[in-house]
Amino acid sequence: MTVLKSETVPLQTEADIVRVRQTVRQWAIQQGFSLVDQTKLITATSELARNTVVYGGGGTVQLEALTTGSRRGLRLIFVDHGPGIPDIAQAMTDGYTTGEGLGLGLGGAKRLVNEFDITSHPGAGTRVCITKWK
């Protein structure tokens, strides 16, 4: 697997969430994603970027354009140094929320991509890595 290009962008404000959605859209188009796959990836991006800003107290997202030779994909790695998630299984459950959301963010984002990986340490932060293949 080769990383064609990589870029890290800040996620501190609501405006950053909008900007990241637009950047991911451009990258997804460049990777040749269908409109439905673009929409799924951008929706997952929106959910995770909001988590980083609202619950993680801000952080970054690293974008990676991938290729395996035959397949093309996009990987996004969301990192924050916020309070972390004590119980990931519970946080992944639909309907569970500590804030004012619907509690669909993590579980919903997972359903919209091909690969989903989350690690979190209370007091140290959270890292969510998603990959969508064309």
Next chain:
Amino acid sequence: MERIPILQMDDILLVTIQVDMHDQLALTLQDELTAHIVKARACGVLIDISSLEIVDSFIGRVLSNIAAMARVLDAETVVVGMQPAVAITLVELGLSLTGVRTALNVEKGMAFLRAASAQEGRRHDRPQV
């Protein structure tokens, strides 16, 4: 401040969301629309989302809230023009848009609101027994 225009046609309010909304803008729309329903004595709200490229859980919640608030204020809400890719994503995300009435396009949405409004009128006209 950036805001989404609310138009009025008889007793129906029309909103076309044409920008990639940040969260605060969506909340502002929710507040302004609710105030406008009362001010304009509107009985219907039509929200055109045909330009929206995504509906995530936040926007979904705002749409559900608008419909619920409008209902309490005796107004019907219909969301029209959802793109097919958005509909597919919404269902996989697990969002059901509870309480939100949808229609395929503006024309069908307006027809629904007009019919609802006419029915409401007849009910009010009926003599008391």
